[in-house]
Amino acid sequence: MYDVMILGSGPAGLSAAVYASRAGLSFAVIEKDYMGTGQIVYTEQVDNYLGYFGIGGFSLGEKFREHAEALGTEFIEGEVTELSRTDSGWKILLSDGNNVESKTVIYALGASPKKLGISGEEEFSGRGVSYCAICDGAFFEGKTVAVIGGGDTALGDALYLSKTAEKVYIIHRRNELRANASLVKKAEETENIQFVPESVPLEIIGAESVTGIKYTQKGTEKNMNTDGVFVAVGSLPNTSLLSGIADLDNRGYIIADENCITSADGLFAAGDVRTKVVRQVITAAADGANAVVSALDYINK
Ligand code: NAP
Numbered sequence: 245m246y247d248v249m250i251l252g253s254g255p256a257g258l259s260a261a262v263y264a265s266r267a268g269l270s271f272a273v274i275e276k277d278y279m280g281t282g283q284i285v286y287t288e289q290v291d292n293y294l295g296y297f298g299i300g301g302f303s304l305g306e307k308f309r310e311h312a313e314a315l316g317t318e319f320i321e322g323e324v325t326e327l328s329r330t331d332s333g334w335k336i337l338l339s340d341g342n343n344v345e346s347k348t349v350i351y352a353l354g355a356s357p358k359k360l361g362i363s364g365e366e367e368f369s370g371r372g373v374s375y376c377a378i379c380d381g382a383f384f385e386g387k388t389v390a391v392i393g394g395g396d397t398a399l400g401d402a403l404y405l406s407k408t409a410e411k412v413y414i415i416h417r418r419n420e421l422r423a424n425a426s427l428v429k430k431a432e433e434t435e436n437i438q439f440v441p442e443s444v445p446l447e448i449i450g451a452e453s454v455t456g457i458k459y460t461q462k463g464t465e466k467n468m469n470t471d472g473v474f475v476a477v478g479s480l481p482n483t484s485l486l487s488g489i490a491d492l493d494n495r496g497y498i499i500a501d502e503n504c505i506t507s508a509d510g511l512f513a514a515g516d517v518r519t520k521v522v523r524q525v526i527t528a529a530a531d532g533a534n535a536v537v538s539a540l541d542y543i544n545k
Pocket of ligand 1: 289
């Protein structure tokens with residue numbers, strides 16, 4: 245029986261590991277991906293994590309991992325398929341049939357990319373439709389791509405793709421962008437990036453692979469030729485395991501404030517999975533620390 249079982253090895257989970265180690269607790273981190281570091285690997289450059297201006301997302305994730313490893317973190321590879329409350333804590337079932345028991349759980353499973361839900365999206369997934377510019381951008385060298393969305397991810401993706409693609413369109417449903425001002429300025433200053441505002445995607449079209457996208461701009465239906473569509477319209481919290489276990493809001497986020505305490509006894513939520521205003525690496529890392537303090541308090545009581 246562990247004191248704390250940390251689910252997820254993104255910034256929230258790895259920060260929780262550092263704090264759990266420093267608190268002298270028995271703990272482990274369960275991760276689905278070998279040597280995982282969470283969604284941060286999908287960000288080319290991070291300019292707003294204190295002390296690491298301009299660092300690559302992959303490198304920052306590696307540093308988090310090295311830190312947790314240096315403090316003796318045990319990693320368990322596996323996908324959590326079920327969580328259940330026992331008399332003494334929590335039982336965590338893994339997809340390989342094994343299970344582990346712990347007095348408390350820190351739930352830090354992050355989020356997954358949201359889909360557009362339009363025709364052609366599923367059909368051309370992996371054949372021109374992508375949710376990860378860093379993973380798939382190289383396939384579009386010298387080609388035209390469209391990025392859908394107006395947030396930090398969309399603009400970061402567009403900037404990344406602009407280095408190799410010939411032309412990058414940013415199709416956004418409103419006239420105002422949600423992304424931070426410095427990303428907007430960089431994108432505006434990049435010659436081969438063109439904004440397509442007030443435009444709602446209708447259908448992704450193609451044959452063997454994507455050839456274009458149909459959208460409406462201010463009510464008028466239009467077609468754009470493009471070789472690739474990068475969907476960057478936000479993410480959905482990975483909280484399906486908690487249905488009926490902890491209170492979630494209407495968008496599926498675990499209801500918890502910065503002390504990370506959830507409605508379920510001994511279950512703490514850290515990072516992008518919980519209700520919060522600012523979803524950033526730095527706030528996820530802060531949650532990891534707070535969740536361990538709350539878990540320790542719970543164990544001591
Ligand atoms: P986001 O901020 O939620 O932005 C999603 C964008 O997609 C919005 O512009 C939204 O339009 C648009 N959108 C949503 N659903 C759509 C649909 N069905 N059709 C067309 N457009 C749709 O998501 P994100 O950009 O992935 O960022 C998530 C969080 O991670 C944010 O807190 C962000 O700051 C953070 N992040 C930080 C960094 C960094 O610091 N380097 C990098 C990436 C992400 P509306 O604007 O009209 O709602």
